[in-house]
Amino acid sequence: MIDLTGQLALVTGSSRGIGRACALRLAEAGADVVINYVTSLAAADELAREIQNLGRCVYVVKADVSERDDVESLMEFIDEQAGRLDILVSNAATGGFRPLLAASExxxxxxxxxxxxxLVHLVQAGVRLLERSAGRAKVVTISSHGSHMAIPMYGMVGSSKAALESMARHLALEVGERGINVNVVKAGLVATDSTSRIPYADELFASRRARSMTGDRLLTAEDVANAVLFLCSxxxxxxxxxxxxxxxxxxxHA
Ligand SMILES: NC(=O)c1ccc[n+]([C@@H]2O[C@H](COP(=O)([O-])OP(=O)(O)OC[C@H]3O[C@@H](n4cnc5c(N)ncnc54)[C@H](OP(=O)(O)O)[C@@H]3O)[C@@H](O)[C@H]2O)c1
Incomplete structure (x- = not known):
């Protein structure tokens, strides 16, 4: 039984999709949660109500994680509210689906x-808060098959995920002695708003179903959240x- 009562978790990009499922799962395990969004205020507020109904403390903070100033303000807010951070799930991502041959700078x-x-900005700005965690603080980020597979129109995002996995290993080396674990959950294909925009989504889902070695059921955001919960515990x-x-x-699967 995982009990995160009294811990504070920040989940970036938690208004929708996998981030939302992670925030909810961590709250179900007892954690108070900082929900982060950039455009979807209504969805973030709806999740906040759901988490409040579980009896947890919840904060909703707008911040674009690609902007260093926003990340610093987010961490300042957490410092003012709680003075520490136990769990950081760096989930927010972007990218779009296009061939590398058509990608711009x-x-x-x-x-x-x-x-x-x-992820670097979040850990740089949050390291002092994470160090104040009573146990080992946990940083988890979300990667995808594109970090090691070649997937049509996914070159930009895929290569960003390969860099992310390396970044996580190097951050682990730098902050491990300071009481912080940094790990990655590499998720397979999940039906979310982002995957609904894949031009060949049906084909991709059918291929993942065919490759699955766990029966016919497709992976869900909640499955990913369970792996995240484990790495946050x-x-x-x-x-x-x-x-x-x-x-x-x-x-x-071969
Ligand atoms: N879905 C999959 O099949 C799959 C597979 C493997 C890995 N992943 C990874 O899992 C993570 C979540 O994916 P998803 O499919 O759940 O995505 P999604 O449904 O498109 O949701 C994206 C979330 O990230 C937020 N976001 C986007 N840009 C942001 C920014 N600059 N600053 C702060 N928040 C931002 C969005 O906020 P707003 O709602 O405010 O716009 C939203 O909450 C990503 O890292 C993705 O690469 C997904």
Whole structure:
């Protein structure tokens, strides 16, 4: 039984999709939650009400994680409210689906700033708060199959996820001695707003279903949140700098 009572968790990009499921799962396990969004205030507020109904403390903070100033303000807010942070789930990402041959420098900068640099900014701005956690503080970020597979129109996001996984390992090396674990959950395909925009989504979901080694059921945001919950709990204190894949076996299927 994982009990996170009294812990404070920040989940970036938690107004929708996988981030939302992570925030809810952490709250169900007892954590108070900082919900972060950038455009979807109504969805963030709805999640806040759901978490409040569980009896948890909840904060809703607008911040664009690709902007260093926003990240610093977010951490200042947490410092003022709680004075510490126990769990940081760096989930927010962007990218769009296009061939690398059609990608612009602007696409590259936006994707890398949101998907990779944000983790560095979050840990830089939050490290003093994370150090104040009573147990080992947990940082978890979300990667995807694109970090090691070639997926049509996913080159920009995929390569950002490869960089993210390396970044997490190097951050683990830098902050491990300071009482912080940094790990990655590499998720398979999940039906969310982002995957509904994939031009060949039906084909991709059918291929993941065919590759699954856990039966016919497709992966859900809640499945991913369960893996995140584990890596945010004391059960994973000795797991450091690792990438945990949750995809029903799709990535290892020949
Ligand atoms: N879905 C999949 O199949 C899949 C698979 C593997 C990994 N992942 C990863 O899982 C994570 C979540 O994906 P998802 O499919 O759940 O995405 P999603 O449904 O599109 O939701 C994205 C969330 O991120 C927020 N966001 C986007 N840009 C932001 C920014 N600059 N600053 C702060 N928040 C921002 C959005 O906020 P607003 O609502 O305010 O816009 C929203 O809450 C991503 O890292 C993604 O790469 C997804």
């Amino acid at each position: 602007r696409n590259f900068a936006t994707t890398m700033k949101t998907n990779v640099l944000a 004391p059960l994973s204190d000795m797991i450091q700098g690792e990438t945990l894949t949750i995809d029903g076996g799709a990535a290892v």
